[in-house]
Amino acid sequence: MTTHELLVKARDARRSVAALSSEKKRGVLYDVANAVLRHENDILNANETDIRNASQTIAPVMIDRLKLDHARLNAICGDIIKVADLDDPCGKVLENRILKSGIKLRRVSVPIGVIAMIYESRPNVTCDAATLCFKSGNVCVLRGGKEAIETNKAIVSAIRNAIADNGVDPNAVCLVEDITRQSATELMEAAGYVDLLIPRGSAGLINACVEHAKVPCIQTGAGICHVYIDKCADIKKALDIIENAKTSRPSVCNAAEVCLVHKDIADIFLPLLYDRLCVKREENGLVPVELRLDEKAAAIIDGKVAGENDFDTEFLNYILAVKVVDSVEQAVEHISNHSTFHSECIVTEDEKAAAYFTANVDSAAVYVNASTRFTDGGEFGFGCEIGISTQKMHARGPMGLDALTSYKYILTGNGQTR
Amino acid sequence: MTTHELLVKARDARRSVAALSSEKKRGVLYDVANAVLRHENDILNANETDIRNASQTIAPVMIDRLKLDHARLNAICGDIIKVADLDDPCGKVLENRILKSGIKLRRVSVPIGVIAMIYESRPNVTCDAATLCFKSGNVCVLRGGKEAIETNKAIVSAIRNAIADNGVDPNAVCLVEDITRQSATELMEAAGYVDLLIPRGSAGLINACVEHAKVPCIQTGAGICHVYIDKCADIKKALDIIENAKTSRPSVCNAAEVCLVHKDIADIFLPLLYDRLCVKREENGLVPVELRLDEKAAAIIDGKVAGENDFDTEFLNYILAVKVVDSVEQAVEHISNHSTFHSECIVTEDEKAAAYFTANVDSAAVYVNASTRFTDGGEFGFGCEIGISTQKMHARGPMGLDALTSYKYILTGNGQTR
Numbered sequence: 001m002t003t004h005e006l007l008v009k010a011r012d013a014r015r016s017v018a019a020l021s022s023e024k025k026r027g028v029l030y031d032v033a034n035a036v037l038r039h040e041n042d043i044l045n046a047n048e049t050d051i052r053n054a055s056q057t058i059a060p061v062m063i064d065r066l067k068l069d070h071a072r073l074n075a076i077c078g079d080i081i082k083v084a085d086l087d088d089p090c091g092k093v094l095e096n097r098i099l100k101s102g103i104k105l106r107r108v109s110v111p112i113g114v115i116a117m118i119y120e121s122r123p124n125v126t127c128d129a130a131t132l133c134f135k136s137g138n139v140c141v142l143r144g145g146k147e148a149i150e151t152n153k154a155i156v157s158a159i160r161n162a163i164a165d166n167g168v169d170p171n172a173v174c175l176v177e178d179i180t181r182q183s184a185t186e187l188m189e190a191a192g193y194v195d196l197l198i199p200r201g202s203a204g205l206i207n208a209c210v211e212h213a214k215v216p217c218i219q220t221g222a223g224i225c226h227v228y229i230d231k232c233a234d235i236k237k238a239l240d241i242i243e244n245a246k247t248s249r250p251s252v253c254n255a256a257e258v259c260l261v262h263k264d265i266a267d268i269f270l271p272l273l274y275d276r277l278c279v280k281r282e283e284n285g286l287v288p289v290e291l292r293l294d295e296k297a298a299a300i301i302d303g304k305v306a307g308e309n310d311f312d313t314e315f316l317n318y319i320l321a322v323k324v325v326d327s328v329e330q331a332v333e334h335i336s337n338h339s340t341f342h343s344e345c346i347v348t349e350d351e352k353a354a355a356y357f358t359a360n361v362d363s364a365a366v367y368v369n370a371s372t373r374f375t376d377g378g379e380f381g382f383g384c385e386i387g388i389s390t391q392k393m394h395a396r397g398p399m400g401l402d403a404l405t406s407y408k409y410i411l412t413g414n415g416q417t418r
Numbered sequence: 419m420t421t422h423e424l425l426v427k428a429r430d431a432r433r434s435v436a437a438l439s440s441e442k443k444r445g446v447l448y449d450v451a452n453a454v455l456r457h458e459n460d461i462l463n464a465n466e467t468d469i470r471n472a473s474q475t476i477a478p479v480m481i482d483r484l485k486l487d488h489a490r491l492n493a494i495c496g497d498i499i500k501v502a503d504l505d506d507p508c509g510k511v512l513e514n515r516i517l518k519s520g521i522k523l524r525r526v527s528v529p530i531g532v533i534a535m536i537y538e539s540r541p542n543v544t545c546d547a548a549t550l551c552f553k554s555g556n557v558c559v560l561r562g563g564k565e566a567i568e569t570n571k572a573i574v575s576a577i578r579n580a581i582a583d584n585g586v587d588p589n590a591v592c593l594v595e596d597i598t599r600q601s602a603t604e605l606m607e608a609a610g611y612v613d614l615l616i617p618r619g620s621a622g623l624i625n626a627c628v629e630h631a632k633v634p635c636i637q638t639g640a641g642i643c644h645v646y647i648d649k650c651a652d653i654k655k656a657l658d659i660i661e662n663a664k665t666s667r668p669s670v671c672n673a674a675e676v677c678l679v680h681k682d683i684a685d686i687f688l689p690l691l692y693d694r695l696c697v698k699r700e701e702n703g704l705v706p707v708e709l710r711l712d713e714k715a716a717a718i719i720d721g722k723v724a725g726e727n728d729f730d731t732e733f734l735n736y737i738l739a740v741k742v743v744d745s746v747e748q749a750v751e752h753i754s755n756h757s758t759f760h761s762e763c764i765v766t767e768d769e770k771a772a773a774y775f776t777a778n779v780d781s782a783a784v785y786v787n788a789s790t791r792f793t794d795g796g797e798f799g800f801g802c803e804i805g806i807s808t809q810k811m812h813a814r815g816p817m818g819l820d821a822l823t824s825y826k827y828i829l830t831g832n833g834q835t836r
Contacts (some may be wrong), residue, residue: 014755015778032822099797103788109778112810191628195810214629214813216637237833244647244835276695336433358828360433362528370521370831379517380827392530392613392824393634406810409798410776413788415655417662418797 003186006174007193010114010139018111018137020168022088025135028166029084032134033077035162036155040073042253046154047123054147061251066148067248068122076127083131083383089401090137103413109405111137113195117386118209120145120201126152128384129198130159130173132319136404141194143176143187145201148211153177189212198399200387203314218394220387223253223342225313225372226355228331230348231262233411238269238347239276242320244371245345246277246289251316253388254343254375257323258311260331266300266324274301277320287318296324296334311338328353332360337362342390343372364390364397421604424592425611428532428557431589436529436555438508438586443553446584447502450552451495453580454545454573458491464572472565476539479669483541484566494545501801506517508555521831527823528554531613534605535804536627538619539564544570546802547616548577548591554822559612561594561605567715571595606631616758616817618805621732636812638805641671641760642732643790646749646775647687648766649680655787656687657694660738662789663763664695664707664830669734671806672761672793676729676739678749684718684742690720695738705736714742729756746771750778751822757781759806761790782808782815 011154020028047068054062095107115138121124126142131141144152152175160170176183187194188209197217198210210219227245229238245256261269270281277289291303292310303322310321311334325331328346345367346357354368355371365375377385382400389395395403436438438446454461455577465486473481513525521574533556537543544560551558562570568592578588594601605612606627615635617627645663647656663674695707709721710728728739729752743749746764753762763785764775772786783793793816795803800818805812813821 015780018780021776097799099792099799101786101788101792102799103792105798110810113780211632216809218811219634234833240833240835248836346421354830360437362433362436362531363826365829367521368828370519370829370834371836373836374517374519374521374829374831374834375827379519380523381515381517389632392528392729393636396824397827406814408781409783409793410786410813411783411788411792412772412786413792415652415658416788416792417658418666418789418791 001184009171013169031162033080035158039158043154047152079384116141117414123151141174146179226344228260231264232350232404233347270300284355294323343375421601427589431587449580451498453576457576461572463570497802534559534612565595637809644676644762649682650768651765671706679713688718699822761793
């Protein structure tokens, strides 16, 4: 089947999927979770094939992202059930009022239509996206990475069978099997077929989509996240938060890349930071963090001097750029010039500093005294997420069910003319 | 000043404009309205220059769109005051809950940042856009049509002076004076400077923006709007609504282009339609409507037979395509295949037919027994509108203040790590 033929089928499925009742959608998703579990062997075998094929060409860290096992598959199915049990995001009356003309206006949430996703290796994205789209009454067209194609085929086959067994058009969930540049381009340019394109993966992939898409597209992902240690910081919280934000999973977008430290606390804090992230981690057999220091920080502790780009790089690794700032205002200024506006944190006991920071930092998620790692659909109560938006249009931050809806106005009159 | 220099100034103004208090924004907008009135002579003189320059090259209907006079300028200032008096759309707490981690989550509405508009001749768009953007804490970069440049310069000069007199950065409202293809392209590609692009004008302009934009863009405008006369229609309401929807202002996007008629009522209704739109209007010295009829309608009344494209054309003129359908389901099917999903109407006294129509027609505004002409920011209570979105992402239908906001998550913890 060509990508165009698949897009036609997806578009044709749109109205019937949008019309499903809440109860029906919930029931189908339970069956989808069961079907994925029941097909565990097929899925894990397909995954082994993918890993065998990929092991020559991709890095070990990517192999880990690709790998499924019993526990991971169970967790994925748990997320399907979590989403199944959430409230239906469609059909909500968002406004209800009478216009000056006497016409009754209701604004009601509705599905978006056909949502295309272009993503890379992690097969859990296949399940998350299919589940969130189905629950929100949308058809999805999934194009995962070449290295995960067998796994994705096995997963989507299980999902589609479960949907069809419920008497619903299985084209509610479509998989592009032709993993070429051509098929990606077709999705980006499918005006009239694709209502929303969500790329998820490397900065290169996302930029290509933003640059070339002729359909509405949401920019997701890249995170140069900052933790600012204010002069009124609680030192223990500061050390816990920065270690967690930097090291608990350095390869993800909500990990911190930059630590800003107020000059009044730098002499005390920086040696403790060095001890915690470098010395102690090494002693405990953990990967130590490489610090890249601006001039003022380098005058206080050991570490590599930061290069020109170190405050504009998403390291996705055990590397942290460190800079001393004069004030909370300067911290905000630095963030406003260097951030990707994903997640930032202030550690402080001073409510005024916290209020200034949260009012003036213009990022999707702004934290006071908590790790940036919480920017996540699961943590935000969305079950899972279809991506983390770093733009301001439509949806911002972790995108759950509500982010996959639009609305329409239903206006009831009695013959009014204008 | 180059367009790039102007974009730098706009971006630099963003934070100070976003930080203005509700009271300050309201006060500035009152002064803006006064300034526009006070500069009436300058503005009307500039407008005369534009009209003199344009009269050789553009059609009379476009001249009318371009023309300002005392009454129109007063109406524009009235809209500024209406918007000034609306609630501030920013700083609203949209969600407030505690996550399982104990972190307090608040979702708060915020400005989008820099909004660029590319539009054509009507100078009221300049005031509407500047007012809506300022009230919502956004900076706007306006690029109107070449034929309105002197008018726009005079209007924006008055606006900027009023803003500056209030101690606010006048770059809150920026006007691109270099009306070239190059400046339009620069706005479409200004990633990092423009947070949202709104084109408003001809289908050609909008398609060019959607096709070439590398910044988030909202598709506005084009309206192939349908009025469906159900078998249970009240005939008087049906005739009033279709005449109003077609003829009250045929050049605008919410005017009806197509009338669908249920077969059971066609024999009665179509002759009355012909009488009302063709005969009576001519008798009364009004422009008669040219009907373009499908085969079944042509068997009942006189009129031109519809050509291949007549059900897919935004006539923007006194032309109406007419088709007989077998059922409300077939009407919905036709709309789903031919509409631009702007506004559609069902005329019926049957609640079941109305419910089917409103549930299954997937347009921004779906009417029961009221003219499609009500799809308008003023009628919807938004004061005015920055455009009418025909896509589903971010905003749909008339875009007022809320459509010019995004949100951010503010998360307050007590040292939480993940």
